[in-house]
Each structure stands twice: as structure tokens, then as C-alpha cells.
Amino acid sequence: MTDILLDARGLEVTYGRRHGLLAKSPGTRVLHGVDVSIRRGETVGIVGESGSGKTTLGRALLRLVPVSAGSIRFGGEDITAASPERMRAVRRRMQMIFQDPMASLNPRHTIRTILTAPLLLHGVAPNQRAAEERAHATLARVSLPELVLDRYPHELSGGQRQRIGIARAALLEPDFVLADEIVSGLDVSTQAQVLRLLKDLSREMGLAMAFISHDLSVIRAVCDRVYVMRLGRVVEEGPCERIFANPGSDYTRLLIDAIPLPDIDPHWLDSRVPAGRELENIHV
Numbered sequence: 001m002t003d004i005l006l007d008a009r010g011l012e013v014t015y016g017r018r019h020g021l022l023a024k025s026p027g028t029r030v031l032h033g034v035d036v037s038i039r040r041g042e043t044v045g046i047v048g049e050s051g052s053g054k055t056t057l058g059r060a061l062l063r064l065v066p067v068s069a070g071s072i073r074f075g076g077e078d079i080t081a082a083s084p085e086r087m088r089a090v091r092r093r094m095q096m097i098f099q100d101p102m103a104s105l106n107p108r109h110t111i112r113t114i115l116t117a118p119l120l121l122h123g124v125a126p127n128q129r130a131a132e133e134r135a136h137a138t139l140a141r142v143s144l145p146e147l148v149l150d151r152y153p154h155e156l157s158g159g160q161r162q163r164i165g166i167a168r169a170a171l172l173e174p175d176f177v178l179a180d181e182i183v184s185g186l187d188v189s190t191q192a193q194v195l196r197l198l199k200d201l202s203r204e205m206g207l208a209m210a211f212i213s214h215d216l217s218v219i220r221a222v223c224d225r226v227y228v229m230r231l232g233r234v235v236e237e238g239p240c241e242r243i244f245a246n247p248g249s250d251y252t253r254l255l256i257d258a259i260p261l262p263d264i265d266p267h268w269l270d271s272r273v274p275a276g277r278e279l280e281n282i283h284v
């Protein structure tokens with residue numbers, strides 16, 4: 001299918017496997033023959049309890065952890081065993097937004113360096129001036145002022161740092177973005193701002209997204225389809241509307257019953273916070 005951007009088949013990941021003269025261990029298999037496909041412009045949710053393998057699956061799709069079996073095709077190209085040199089070229093097209101922006105943003109660098117370095121590394125910007133112009137434009141897209149460029153990550157709030165993480169992912173204009181539990185530590189109002197921003201960017205840029213979350217309400221609000229994982233396997237997959245209304249798996253039903261889901265206000269993500277309100281918390 002030409003509209004499939006990312007396609008994984010029979011994916012297996014094993015941690016701790018060792019082979020050698022002095023040590024031999026089969027390791028622990030975390031993913032067991034997982035199949036996942038994501039279409040261009042589609043937002044897919046990946047849910048499951050702690051230890052279900054959802055984060056490992058996300059990192060495997062980006063080739064951030066080694067795959068022990070199966071295949072991954074991105075844009076029609078098999079990248080399962082792609083060389084580090086080839087993956088550097090692919091990285092521009094597939095980006096990740098991490099759960100903890102404080103841990104993923106270098107505390108020794110200003111936001112200016114954090115945003116311009118990838119542009120120069122991938123040759124997207126020919127020089128520092130062009131990189132900064134692009135960084136300015138991207139900051140505007142995520143509703144942050146230019147003054148944050150000279151701040152360090154610890155000088156920003158959690159919501160502002162997460163916006164920087166989104167800006168860094170969007171800078172290279174990728175085809176696919178993986179978002180791993182990116183609103184789990186934010187208050188409800190900031191969650192809505194971040195999720196609305198991602199939906200807007202996805203629509204404007206035609207992004208395909210995989211959204212990992214334990215919050216089923218968030219998945220139901222922002223995703224088109226959902227994969228439900230348990231013990232390293234996909235137990236159910238389908239459109240969010242159908243999965244939440246009529247789950248076919250007992251495990252999915254248990255997940256939904258364990259955390260009562262409120263009726264989602266269809267305009268929840270459209271509620272507006274006065275522009276610049278969260279910027280009042282930037283430390284001087």
C-alpha cells in the first residue's frame with residue numbers, strides 16, 4: 001500500500017542476550033512478533049500497562065534499540081539492518097519527542113544551540129545565521145518567543161521545555177514523529193496546549209505520528225487508531241472509536257474498566273488559553 005509510511009513485521013527485541021567463550025545468555029525477550037503499520041498523516045496510539053513493551057516498540061521502530069528478529073520498512077525502504085551512515089540520513093525524516101524534556105535537553109546548552117545544532121548537522125541550514133532564522137520561525141509555530149533562545153532548559157517550565165522538544169522534532173520537517181508519554185507530567189491545562197499544538201503541526205506538516213501513553217483519555221482524544229499491548233504482544237488493533245466503544249479483547253476491556261473514561265468534550269483541545277500566559281513563568 002503506497003500510503004503506508006512505517007511498516008514493522010514480526011518485530012522482536014531481546015535484552016541482555018550475550019554470546020561468547022565465557023558468557024552465554026539467551027536474554028529476555030521483550031517484544032514477541034509485533035506487527036505495526038502507520039499511514040502517512042495518521043496518528044496512531046500505543047497503549048498498555050507498565051511493562052507491556054510499548055516504549056520498547058517505539059524505540060525499535062526508530063532503530064534506537066537493536067531488533068533481534070523481524071523487519072522495519074520506512075518509506076518503502078528496509079531499514080532493519082541499515083548502516084549507521086544510512087540511518088543518519090533517515091534520522092532527519094523520523095524524530096522522537098521524549099517523555100522527560102529535562103533529561104533529553106542538554107543542560108549545558110542554551111536553547112539556541114539545542115535548536116540550531118541539528119539543522120547544521122543535517123545540512124538543512126547552510127550556516128549559523130540561516131539556522132537561527134529557521135529556529136526563530138519554529139519557535140513561533142510552537143508559541144514561544146525568541147527570548148527563550150538564550151535560556152537554558154532549567155530556566156523554563158515543564159510545558160515550555162516540552163514545546164522546545166516539539167520544536168526540535170519539527171525543525172527538520174520529518175515525515176514521522178514518535179511521542180513517548182509527553183504529557184504525563186503536565187497539568188491538564190498544559191496537556192491540552194501541548195496536544196493541540198501536536199494536532200496542529202500534524203495537520204500543517206502532514207506528519208505521521210505514534211503516540212505512546214498510558215492515559216486512555218488522551219489516546220481517544222488525539223489518535224485515529226490504537227494498538228493495545230500486553231506482555232510484548234499486540235492484543236488488539238483498530239480505530240479508536242470502535243476499540244473504546246466495543247473492545248474485542250478482554251484485556252482491553254480490563255484496561256478501560258480499570259480507569260473510568262470521562263465523556264470527551266469534542267472541543268476540549270480547541271479551548272484557548274490567552275496567548276503568552278505560560279510565558280509569564282520564564283525565569284529571568
